[in-house]
Amino acid sequence: MPDPFIMVAPNGARRTKADHPALPVTLPEIVDTARTCFAAGAHGLHLHVREASGAHSLDAGRYRETLDELARAVPDMRLQITTEAVGLYSVAQQLDCLEQVRPGWASIAVRETARDMDLAPRVYAACADMGCDVQHILYDTDDIALVKDWQARGIIHPDQSSVLFVLGRYSPGQVSDPSDLAPFLAALPDAPDWMLCAFGPQEHACLIHAAKHGGNLRVGFENSLVDANGAPHANNAASVAALVHSLESASS
Structure with missing residues (x-):
């Protein structure tokens, strides 16, 4: 089994410390989480920033500040920003965020970009012009058809x-299963660079299954707070470490 690229998604847009006390929200917490997750085996970080209230944010200033701090703290960790709208931001605001931040890597949900077909070409052109790598967020095979x-x-x-194939986001109870990967691979069998994330307690089982099929992996509290037995992970680094251990066991 090839060694996959592991990206940690430590907080997401919706969860708070009421969901888990170790969920990183503030800049120092995000930086500390990046350090510990990198030490545990994560190669990259999927970044969400928050307002002072804890709400999801696409504020360019917050992004730039956080990216600068992360670059100093974990210079060898690859950083990706999200453009997720979460029902709060328009495509115009998402585009403005990209143009102001000028990140090296960004995730973009095609179903969100499709809300404004006048701006959709500009989103991808802007990323191309600034040298920003795009990762398309795909929740189902309809999203794959749209990308094609x-x-x-x-x-x-x-x-x-x-x-990025996303398992379980819209399933009952946000629960995924390794078998959920099959329709994605059938619809996009020749994807040159694909990654998987999975919601619910079978997160790691889904990720191991993806690794066996040549996929890269995204793990963390954005997608699951608990292990296969429903026990909470102590923090994001503990989840990363457990995944790395499972990958090593599966390869031996």
């Missing part, structure tokens, strides 16, 4: 081929 259509029409540029 936009690639054929030139809305998505040829080198913007990286995708």
Whole structure:
């Protein structure tokens, strides 16, 4: 089994410390989580920033400040920002965030970008112009069909081929199963660069299954707070460490 790239998604847009006291919200907490997760085996970090109130934010200033701090604290960790709307931000605001932050890597949900077809080509063109790698967030095979259509029409540029398959986000109780990966691979069998994340207690089982199929992995509190037995992970680094241990066991 090849060694997958492991990205930690430590907080997401919706969860709070009421969900888990170790969920990182403030800048110091995010930086400390990055350090411990990198030490545990994570190669990259999927970044969400929050307002002072704890609410999800696409504020460019907050992003730039956090990216700068992370670059100093974990210079060898690859950083990705989210453009997730969470029902709060328009495509125009998402585009403005990208243009102001100018990140090296960003995740973009095609179903969100499709809300404004006048701006959709500008989103991908802006990323291409600034040298920002795009990872398309795909929740189902309809999203895959949309990506294929936009690639054929030139809305998505040829080198913007990286995708994240998301399991369980819209299933009852946000529970995923390793078998949920099959429709994604059937719909996009030749994806050159794909990653998986999975909601619920079977998160790690889904990730191990993806690794066996050549996928990269995203793990962390954005997707699951608990292990397969329903016991909470102590923190994000504990989840990363447990995944790394499982990968080593599966490879031996």
